[in-house]
Amino acid sequence: MKAPIPLLILLRAFVVHCQKDVVKRGSVEGCTDWSVDYLKYKVLLGEPVRIKCALFYGYIRANYSHAQSTGLSLMWYKSAGHGDFEDPISFDGTRTSKEEDAIWFRPAELGDVGYYSCVLRNSTYCMKVSMSLTVAENDTELCYNSKMRFFEKAELSKSKEITCPNIEDYVQAGVEPEIVWYKECKPKQWRQTIERRRDILSIQEVREDDIGNYTCELPFGNFVVRRTTELSVTAPLTDKPPKILFPSESQMSVMEMALGSPVNLTCRAFFGYSGDASPLIYWMKGDKFIEDLDEERVQETDIKTIREHLGEQEVSISLTIDALEESDLGNYSCYVENGHGRRQANVQLTKKAELMYTVELAGGLGAILLLMICLVTLYKCYRIELMLFYRNHFGSEDIDGDNKDYDAYLSYTKVDPDQWSQETREEERFALEILPDVLEKHYGLHRGRSALCGPEQAPHHRHDAQLRGAEGVEHL
Template structure:
C-alpha cells in the first residue's frame, strides 16, 4: 500500500534538505550528486564488509523503509574512481548481496576496490552519493596492511583503552564477542595490569614498551575480521613552561665578537610534551623581533630538534649576524613559550678588545 499523498509531499521536502555538506553538490542527468562520502571503508582481502548507503545516514531525514514506502527505489552502481563510467551492479546473492540499505561482501576480493554509488530515485526525484571501498592485502610477513591501521596515543603511567574498531556489523545481540588480541601479530602473555572487556584491551598503567601494533581478531561465521591499531606512547602532558638550557635565565652570558666579522648566538631549550604543538622559540633584541632588523645581515636559523623522546624535545635556534656593526652590539634575548608560560634568557654581544 502506497503512502498517503501528504506523507509523500513531506518526505520529498525532507529528502531535498541535506543534513551535512560533504563536498560541493553537483547535478547530472537530473540527479543530485553529493560526490564521495567522507567515510571510507578499508578491509583486508578475504574479510566480510557491509557498505551502507550514506544517504540514509546524514544526507536525508528518512530511513530505507520510509523511502521504500514513498515509492523510491535504491540502486547501486560501481566505478573504479571519480569520473569513471558507473556500471550497474549485478548481485549474485551469495558472495555479494544487496540487503536493505547496504551491500554485503562475504568475503571481499581485491577487485572489489572502487567507488560504490547508491542512488534513490523515482520518476521525479533522484539523489546519489558514492562510497569508497579499498580492499588490501597484508604487508609481507604481517597480519595487517600498514595503510589500513588505526592510531591511538597514550600517556606514560596513565590508563589507556584500545577498542576493536568498526566491528558493530559483526556482533550478535545479547552475546559477548569472542575477540583475540595480538601484539606485532603474535600471541602474547599479557601482564596483570592489561585486562580485556567486551571489545577493548585496557592498559591500566602505560609503559614505554607498550608502544606497538595491536591486532584484534573476531570470527564472523566462516570468516575472520581483523583490526590493527598502532599505539604511540608519550610522556605525560607537561604543566610547566619550557626550560632554557643555554643561555641560562639566572646568568647573563657574554659573547665577544669582532666588528666586521660574523657572530652566531645559539639558544637551547627543553620542551615537555604539549600534544601536537610545535616548540615556540625565538630571538629578540630589546623590543624588536629579528624580522625587524636588517634581514640582509641578521637572521634566525630553522629550529633544530637535538633530542626527542616520548614527545619531549631538546631544541635549538641560532641567531646569525654577518658583518657585525657597532649598532649590532647589545643585549639579545631568547624566548621560549608553551601554554604554561614564557621564559627568556639573554646574551650580551660585546666587542672584542683589540
C-alpha cells in the same frame, strides 16, 4: 487533501553539516549528488566488508524500510574514480549481495576497489551519494596493512582503553563476541594490569613498552575480521613553560667579539609534551624580531630537534651574523613559550678591546725573558768566577782581625807529633795538601801563607798557635 508521501519525504530531507563533511555538486541527470561521503571503507584482502548507503545515515530523515514503502527504489553503481562513468552493479548472491540499505562482499577482492554510489529515486525524486572502498593485502609477514591502521595515544603511567573499531556489522545482537587480541601479530601473555572486556583492551597503567601494534581478531562465519591499532605512548602533558638550557636564564651572558668576525648564538631549550603543539623558540634584538631587522647579514636558522623521547623535545635555534658591525652590538634575547608561559635568556654582544702594538710588545717581552734566562744560566755556571771578577775590579779588600787578607780559610785539629796516628796523618795531609790543591787548580784560589801552629813554622805565625791552641788554620 493529503500530499503524496514521496513529497513528504523530500520535504523532510536536509543537510546535516555537523555529521558529514561533504560538498554538494548540484543536480546530475536530475539527481541531487552529495559527492563522496567522508566515511571511507578499508578492508584487507580476503576479509568480508559491508558498505552501507550513507543517505540513510545523515542525509535524509528516513530509513530504508520507510523509503521502500513510499515507492522509492535504491540502486547501486560502481565507478573506478569519482566522476567517472558509473555501471550498475549486478550481484551474484554469494560473494556479492545486496541486503536492504547495504551491499556485502564475502570476501573482498582487489578488483572491488572503487567508488560505490547509492541512488534513491522514483519518477519525481532522486538523491545520490558515493562511498569509497579500498582493498589491500597485508604487509610482508604481518597480519595488517600499515596504511589501514587506527591510531591511539596514551600518556605514561595513566590508563588507556583500546577498542576493536567498526565491528558492529559483524557482531550478532545479544551475542558476546569472541575477540582475540594480538600484539605485533603474535599471541601475548598479558600482565595483570591489562584487562580484556568484550571489544576493549584496557591498560590500567601505561608503560613505555606498551608502544606497538594491537590487532583484534573476530570470527565471522567462515571468515575473520581484523582491526589493528597503533598505540603510541607519550610523557604526561606538561603544566609548565619550557626551560632554556643555554644561555643562562638567571643572568645576562656577555660575549666580546671583534668587529668583522662571524657570530653564532645558539639557544637550546627543553619542551615538555604539549600534545600536537610544535616547539616555539625564537630570537629577538630588543623588541624586534630578527626578520624585522632588514639585515641580510643577520639570520635565524630553522628550529633543530636535538633529541626527542615520548613527545618531550630538546631543540635549538641559532642566530648568525656574517660579519659583526657596530650596529649589531646590543642585547639579544632567546624566547621559548607554550600554553603555560614564556621564558627568556639574554645575551649582550660587545666589541672586543683591540690590543695596540701587539707584535712589538710580544717581541719586547720575549727578548726580556730570553735575556733573563741567559743571565741566570751564566750565573749558575760561572758563579765563583763572577764573584772573583767583581771583587778584583769593584770590591774593597777584606782583612781579618790579624790584618791578613784572604778569601777563605779552613781549620783542622792540631795534634802533637808524639800522638800522631795513621788517621791523624791522613786528616792533616788532606787539609794541608789535597784540599788546597783542588781549590787552586779548579777555583783559582791561591795559598798566600800558612797559619799552621807548630815550632817548625815561620816565627810570625807562632802567635796564631798561642791564640788557637791546638787548632790549625789554612788561609787562602
